[in-house]
Amino acid sequence: xxxxxxxxxxxxxxxxxxxxxxxxxxxxxxxxxxxxxxxxxxxxxxxxxxxxxxxxxxxxxxxxxxxxxxxxxxxxxxxxxxxxxxxxxxxxxxxxxxxxxxxxxxxxxxxxxxxxxxxxxxxxxxxxxxxxxxxxxxxxxxxxxxxxxxxxxxxxxxxxxxxxxxxxxxxxxxxxxxxxxxxxxxxxxxxxxxxxxxxxxxxxxxxxxxxxxxxxxxxxxxxxxxxxxxxxxxxxxxxxxxxxxxxxxxxxxxxxxxxxxxxxxxxxxxxxxxxxxxxxxxxxxxxxxxxxxxxxxxxxxxxxxxxxxxxxxxxxxxxxxxxxxxxxxxxxxxxxxxxxxxxxxxxxxxxxxxxxxxxxxxxxxxxxxxxxxxx
Numbered sequence: 001x002x003x004x005x006x007x008x009x010x011x012x013x014x015x016x017x018x019x020x021x022x023x024x025x026x027x028x029x030x031x032x033x034x035x036x037x038x039x040x041x042x043x044x045x046x047x048x049x050x051x052x053x054x055x056x057x058x059x060x061x062x063x064x065x066x067x068x069x070x071x072x073x074x075x076x077x078x079x080x081x082x083x084x085x086x087x088x089x090x091x092x093x094x095x096x097x098x099x100x101x102x103x104x105x106x107x108x109x110x111x112x113x114x115x116x117x118x119x120x121x122x123x124x125x126x127x128x129x130x131x132x133x134x135x136x137x138x139x140x141x142x143x144x145x146x147x148x149x150x151x152x153x154x155x156x157x158x159x160x161x162x163x164x165x166x167x168x169x170x171x172x173x174x175x176x177x178x179x180x181x182x183x184x185x186x187x188x189x190x191x192x193x194x195x196x197x198x199x200x201x202x203x204x205x206x207x208x209x210x211x212x213x214x215x216x217x218x219x220x221x222x223x224x225x226x227x228x229x230x231x232x233x234x235x236x237x238x239x240x241x242x243x244x245x246x247x248x249x250x251x252x253x254x255x256x257x258x259x260x261x262x263x264x265x266x267x268x269x270x271x272x273x274x275x276x277x278x279x280x281x282x283x284x285x286x287x288x289x290x291x292x293x294x295x296x297x298x299x300x301x302x303x304x305x306x307x308x309x310x311x312x313x314x315x316x317x318x319x320x321x322x323x324x325x326x327x328x329x330x331x332x333x334x335x336x337x338x339x340x341x342x343x344x345x346x347x348x349x350x351x352x353x354x355x356x357x358x359x360x361x362x363x364x365x366x367x368x369x370x371x372x373x374x375x
Contacts, residue, residue, distance in 0.1 A: 064106035065115070065130035066099075071184045072230070072253045075219075078131070078147045078189060087127040089118070092148040094141050095159035098311055098355055099132030101362060102255045103264075108359050113366035121370060129153075134255065135183045138169050138291055139207055143186045145298045146198035152303060155373065158295075158337075159309040161355075162324040163282055165295075170206070170288045181207055191220045203294040229253070264352040268314075271354050275316040281323045289331070296335040307372070308337040312346040312365065314354040342368060 067077040093099055093111045101109035111130035118126040131144050141160065148156050169181065190196045190208065218225040229252055235241060236250035250256065299306055308328070310321060321343060329339040345368055350361030357365065 065112045074186045075188045088125040090153040091128045091155045092153045093157045095132040097134035100134045110362040110365035117370045139181045140186045146195045154304045157307045188219045272316040306337045308332040308339045310341045310343045
């Protein structure tokens with residue numbers, strides 16, 4: 001009898017404990033669900049707040065033709081064109097460090113001067129967009145060409161050396177991946193379908209890995225992701241820390257201040273002397289015609305005028321592109337480009353380096369384009 005009673009009480013106790021456990025589990029699950037919801041909410045709020053903050057921070061800088069954030073912030077720089085009223089004539093310049101003109105103020109660079117000269121000469125509202133990337137490579141420029149196509153400019157001017165289409169630009173590094181072939185963060189523009197769809201699928205398959213699309217996705221939905229290396233970039237601007245900057249972190253977001261004038265004089269003298277004996281014409285077999293096709297095909301069906309310009313070079317290195325002009329002219333003209341060889345059009349005394357201009361060189365370049373566009 002006693003044993004039966006004990007069993008009955010034990011069974012009731014177990015049922016009570018099971019009931020309490022079930023209620024506790026339900027509460028724990030509810031609490032866990034609430035925690036997840038609040039976590040997502042605060043994450044979204046942080047993203048919005050950071051996005052607004054960075055947008056304000058970017059906008060407080062003085063507007064320039066060139067990208068004030070050097071090799072980063074290209075999504076912001078390219079999309080800023082959407083905010084301007086469509087001018088009478090829209091010109092997009094895609095180029096490298098020569099067009100960026102880091103040694104001078106923005107207003108002294110040839111894209112800024114070209115806009116100024118065209119307005120004075122043609123008496124119309126002209127807008128010149130400077131999409132020059134210091135150290136930029138053809139994969140960067142291909143994405144910018146797709147972004148330019150989206151704007152439907154009246155004139156697209158691409159200024160580069162044919163040597164930039166060398167075979168090694170197609171080589172992939174399985175460890176570095178995308179970072180080897182893109183010196184800028186232009187690849188973040190691939191988030192936008194109207195840019196991505198203008199680029200040949202073979203280009204995307206070759207250069208962009210699945211993990212890179214994940215990087216692009218994070219950069220779009222979570223603003224801090226795009227700015228994750230800005231702190232180290234700024235830190236490496238400190239003079240005492242520059243010797244530790246082995247991978248160019250200081251020049252991701254910011255470029256270093258200009259060196260003394262005498263440095264350019266000495267550097268140019270030594271470099272030109274050496275180049276006269278070491279520079280050899282580049283054979284077409286060293287060039288990736290596939291990479292050239294990717295770039296040219298990206299601008300297909302663009303209605304405005306298109307110029308493929310051989311960039312000016314110091315006389316000591318001009319002969320390196322001499323074997324490439326004919327092949328590039330034929331292939332570019334077939335895709336609707338007007339090919340212009342300016343390699344010998346800027347005098348040697350207007351160079352700071354073998355490829356970079358002083359103020360007079362930028363003025364000469366601007367006038368060359370004014371005359372070219374007037375024809």
